Amino acid sequence: MDIKLKNKNLKLSIFILSLVFITLALCSMFNLRVNKEYLNFKSFFEGRQFEMELNQFYSNFKAYNVDYKDYGKKSIDDKINTDEFNNLKNQYDNQLENKLQDTENQYNSQIENAESNGNKDKVTRLTEEKNKKLEEIKKQNTKSADDIKKELAKRSDDNYNSVKKQYESIADIIYYLKDNKSGDIYSNLNNVDDIQKYIKSSSVYSFSLPNNSPTSSTRYVSNQLSGLGLEGYIIVPKTSPLVSNSKEFYVNKVLAIIQLIIFPIFLVSGVLMLRYSRKEEIDKHSLIITSNKLYGKIPFDLKLIILFFALIISPEIYRNLYYYGMNIITSDFFINLILTTLFTFYLYISIPDIINCLKNRENLLVEIKSGLLYKLKEIFIRSLKDKNLLFITIVFMIGSVLFGVITAAISLTYNGPELFIIAMILYALFVIILLFRNIAKLDKIIKGTDEIVKGNLSYVIKEKGKGNFSRLAHNINNMKTGISMAVESQMKSDRLKSELITNVSHDLKTPLTSIINYVDLLKKEDLSKDEMNSYIKVLDRKAQRLKVLIEDLFEASKMASGAVELNIEKVDVAQLLNQSLAELDEKIKASGLAFRVNIPHHKVYANLDGKKTWRVFENLIGNILKYSQTGTRVYIDLSETDDKIIITMRNISAYEMEFDVDEIFERFKRGDTSRATEGSGLGLAIAKSIVDLQGGRLNIDTDGDLFKVTIELKK
Template structure:
């Protein structure tokens, strides 16, 4: 938890340093030493003033003079004339528009309305005919529309007002005429002079045209049916003078007071943030130096290490992209944020700071450090690349062409479907694409589809035949068609069918072994149980002596322990077979564990008359195993050697390290003759003593085998006449 807090704190400091440094690089020179008049909002309002003071006050256009300069071209006349179609089309449309209305008025007996509609219709018809008879008539109508739009536009220009409380005094350099508003001699928060030395003020007659001829569209001013352009001749006049914004405007209660206050607040807050960036940088270089332990050795680091390198690269790229985007976005308008503060903006800023800044910086550091630490280990980077999705994809792509015909056909189909989608969309764009698309569909797509359907049908027949084989119906071969890879697959499945038939013999053998297993279990459980019942009945006799009673009780105890051992072993084997047994792996010294196991059975070994020869390493041999379970393996193998070795012979026990594994070997001469089939010795309740007179359960090797398998080890039995050898290996890493 402490490491997490330290990492998040470090990430927050890094984010502050990045935001402050980039903000200073972008805005430092522009913000330090600036005054209110350099403020963005103020500058925009000044630009607005300079743009419209010319058209509205200093150099306005005369409306009547502008009307005289309106022109109408022959193209405009033609477009207006045929705006709604040919003469016949327009006359027909008007007749259709009024026919039903006139008929309704006549049916209603409203003669006045009927005559009015007829008169209105005839006027429109006459106007349409005149449009096609006289260019002058059409020109007059267009001119009237343009004059209306022009008047509206110029009135809109003159109606513009200044949002700033500006005082100005301008003198026309050519005429000497003076234009003024307000007092330019009062104290000012902004003041600019125009003269020969500092540059004259150029007043345009239209906003934003800088002396070039302007154009307006009649459609923007009520004439939606036409969109003819009106050219307006503009002019530029030269002025000298003074423009000010009085200080009273930024005083408390002034028009610009809130903007002035916001500007000073934003500038001060930005300075404070830059100072915080310096403090954060000093902190990072002194008391908060990054420690890689903050991001390594955690549970999430182990989970992250198992991810494919492709996913890591994509996550790293996305994290860096989001972090860079956040820093770039927030640093560019930091002063603007501090200028216009609100609770909602603070919430949004803090949220983005935590997610886009702190979290992304944390993830970036986590991925970078864990990646570097992992790939510093020799061979790990190459292994990660080898196991990546990208290489697996290319490997799969290569394996797609193991059967070249299938790979080529699949690739062609994929490309074909892709191009078909493009062609289908292209058909809506241009008719020529539709023709090409139709040709490709008829002569390429449909034949490919035919082949694909036939192959798919054959594949389905093979799948159905395979399902029949799986259900046990092995009488019919799969029909082989042609020389395709599917035909080869069908041939292989037929061979597999023969293999399944052969395996039926093995299955019969398995049933036999199962029967033997049940018989052996019944025998081994019934024998001690019968003894327990018999001696219990004997104990009920009141006439037996105390010596006999003690003897019977001792026999009962032995038989009970024997029955208990059988049942416990049976339950343990069942647990292992069902996978319900859990291992508690720890660092275990196998050398010490073997020494303890031999010491545990020292008396049995001594009484057996066997000569145990042990070879054990002097140093520790460490492996990650479940000590209790591994003790059971050693115990079972040693007990097995004691019980089933020929008396007077030698037993060799060896423990050594072989590569990255520990190897445990037991060799002895068997007391009983063994079958050459080694696998039978791993079967449950299988014993070397076929008469089953010894005390073994027949589960020892089966239990040992299961435990070794659970440790990803290996257990092997070798027979050479009466020489019996068991070799157990387990990884030490």
């Protein structure tokens, strides 16, 4: 067991060492470009940095001694360029013209309004005011030729003084130059009689003009100075700051050579050790497995973003390792080496994982859907439905960004990072307090839902404020009320089902029992023909009654399920109602009821199923004939509005109406609780279903013994 553990740890050590070697190899590789100058040039004085120093020297020298030569002797006119004078004059003239034009437009509009209103005094006042304003503008903004010349001369003097200051500050490079034509000497070297002796004793580098063998760094300056007719020496003294640059160059050159040598050594060694680790199944080590699990928890899109930025900044990261310790090995170097190696390990895990994922399209879609951006998109889409939550989120995000930017700006302005830290701590405290307040609200809601789950429907969750948590508490309280109503509704439904079964059993059993009894009577042999005919009539009546009950039951079931085909057509409702009354005219006359009918004589059209609507009228009028008090009046009215037809039927019930109005539409529910009449209890249920299917409404109202049915049909 100990041997296996040692082998595992040895394999892990080799794997870690391979990552370290690869990290150092990458460090050397990314620094090869930086170190290219150190490898290409023998010394600092042949490199680009020294070339830039020489170019800057030449620029300052030429500007003062050539471009501004004898500047102090020049008059104002000599310092001024004609083109510059004309351009500045045109600029001032245009500015004056624009200001005059703006003022003219401003006053002209006011003057035109005054003229249109016939206000002559105002016109005169505005005209005088405009002329005065124009004169003031001309006086303040008119520039004479002398003014322009003085301004240009001042600009030229400022430029000259700046050039002179830069020229006189040259100290890194000593120059001793002579003009071949005039014999003038240009030098920043004082009290030196023998220049050759000075070069030998006090310089670290120099070159003469003309320069017969210039290096890449001195070629441009040599040619330019020689082109000006100058000869002499350019010298870097031992006291120049460039000497320290030269020493640093030498050290970096040595390090660059070392890196060039160790790069292939580290790279080959690291790759070989990594291959050995992979061969020995290092990925099965617990530490690697744990690392892969942690990496697997990162959303796919976040992996891509991290890898993208990691690849972008990787050259800088590996180059930084050089600056942290390749000159002097310190604790900072080892810390940075560990961090950079961990970065290499992340690349080792992520790059193959991303490549494999991109190759497998099905897995890629799964990864994308489980990604952070996809989830944020879903949250955002859901939040669009809740505008209050969306508004709060946007305000909070914008406020946080603005707070951070303003705090950072103030801290940078006053050079006080402490201010930024304090502000961030206060902001964090604010967010924490806000978070805990919302957690407390959520805890109260959870406690309330636990009570409701236990059956305590009387528990009320406290609603404070106007936030989403308060709204959630309010909704849960309303849901609790809804649950109570649902429980009551379920109990009512169970009761109605029980009554339905009882009523169906009773209404079917009654005629069926009669049929059975009369069949038994017919089986007797001693019956006379009259008795047999009487029994057969009773059997026929009871069978018809049973048939009607069964047909109504099927009709009601079809209506309730919506499995009914409607033949919608243009129907004259007034005519249809009159036909229904005519069909039942004999029963109406025999009922002892006084019908008062108010139906318009003109046609009243609606898009309906004529047969089904006739069934509605038949059922309702049939109910009136069955259940109305004898000797009372029945009122039937038909009226219309712009978009609907209204039919009302009112009668006085012969029975005491103890039923619930909402329950009267239930199947087999009858106002006659004794069930002494021959009604099926399905008439109103069928009628309501037909009206509902056609987009209408059927309502019932009672007031004492008054029974009222109202039908509303769309035109």
